[in-house]
Amino acid sequence: MQNSHRQSTFHIYIACVGLMVFCSLLFSSCAQLPIQNYSQVLKENEHAPIYSIVCIVHGDNNYIYHDTTGNKLSADKETITQIIRVAQQNQNAEVFIFHQKPASNFLLFFPTKDGDFYYYRNGQLIANESYWRDQKESQLNPELELFNSYSADNKSEMKKIFLYFGHQIPEYGGEGYDESYPERTFTVSDLATGLINFLGDSEKFDMSILSTCYGGTPFTIDKLGALSKIIIASPENLHLSYFDLAPLEQLDEKLRIGNNISFAKNFAQNAFDKLTMNVQTSVSIAIYDVDSTKQYLNEIRMSYTNTLTNLKLQFQTFPSIVKQCDCAELPSYLLPQMNKGVTIFYRPARFGRLKNKQNHSGWECWKYDAKITNIR
Structure with missing residues (x-):
């Protein structure tokens, strides 16, 4: 009787394991089936796309916020909905969307x-x-493989337009950017x-559009400026509702007939208007005409690099304790070329010590004195 009970328990266990494996394989295989193959698409859409959009949405951390009516929203999921609408509305574009999600188990x-x-492609899915994301150092290799395919x-x-949505991207260190992989680095x-x-x-x-906090630092614009003609970013804190993407829905009307700068201004103005209607904190959105900012970046590069070097010596991980500020508040960065190539949309917070600050240079720096060893 006891042996019979053990055998029954064992058979149930094997059946459960088998069911779990089957379901896991089923979910995995179903998720990887292409919607259409290329030959079919090319027959239906003979014209090649005019625009290429690459969008990375980071969702592996705390991205919950509440709207003005108190509804609980997930910033990454809301963004995916917006960018899918952009993809569907553009009949002359290819759009790559990568959603980096938290790790989970079935x-x-x-x-x-x-x-x-x-x-x-051309409005069709x-x-x-x-796919599996990088679990160690991330340089977007899994995303690149899909892009090339x-x-x-x-x-x-x-x-070509690049969009990134997420938290502030660290300038060094980068551990803990992903909640699922705390040892993984991303900078x-x-x-x-x-x-x-x-x-x-x-x-x-x-x-390139960086919908993150503190994207308008000299280091970030210098690094990404080597790969972009124009960058739109927020030099200060950015609410998790992010930049509104509506202007991207009609690229033929708004980008094809105009130049990149005029389109960037339209995009930034729209995002600024939406944010200022919905948040009480400060709102800052800057447009960087990269070639025009090079002289300023060249002149301050050594100062900013020295600051980062000192921060690394004092803080092994990217510091949250050190404050950031408008670079114009620091004498070594307040140079005649500071505003060249930068268009800034700015409104101060409705409360707090900076509520009377009426201007922002468009550049954000570390408010850090290397002589101070205990920062409070």
Whole structure:
């Protein structure tokens, strides 16, 4: 009787394990089926895309916020909805969407893929796959592999736009950026290294949009400026509702007939208007015409590098304790060329000690004195 009971328990255990494995394989395989194949798409859409958009949405950390009516929202999921709408509305674009999600397990034991990929071409969803993200140092290799598998052949002829949504990207260190992989590192330099391979024969992105906090630092603009003609970023803290993407929904009307700078101003103005209507904190959105900012960046590079070096010596990880401020508040950065190539949309916070600050240079620096050993 006891042996019979043990055998029954064992059979139930084997059946459960088998069911879990089957379900895991089923979910995994279903997530990787392309929606359409290329030959079918090319028959239906003979014209090559004019625009190429690469969008990375980081969701592996705390991205919960509340809207003005108190609804609880997830910033990364809201952004995915917006960028999918952009992809559907543009009949002359290819759009790559990478959603970097938290790690999770199926039935407690089986890890599931922690990245979702969408590829749209000329308004149609061509592929929707799940993929494994980098779990150590990240230079976007899994994303690049998918990009190369689906991208159109006429890369050098297209207008190229890059978008990144997430928390502030560290200028060094980078541990803990992902909640699922606390030992994994991700920095501005990692992002720049990864993006080089997305360009192929093209020299630069026509425009890069950083929807993060503190994206307008000299270091960040210097690094990503090597890969972008124009950068839109927030030099200060940015609310998790991010930049509104509505102007990207009609690229033929707004970008094709105008130049990149005029489109960037339209995008930034729209994002600024939406944010100032919905938040009480400060709002700052800057447009960097990269070539025009080079003289200023060259003159301050050594000062900023020295500051980062001293921060690294005092703080092994990227510091949250050290404050950042408008570079114009620091004498070594207040130079005649400071405003060249920078267009800033700024409104101070409705409360707090900086509520009367009426201007911002568009550059954000570390408010750090290397002589101070105990920063409070």
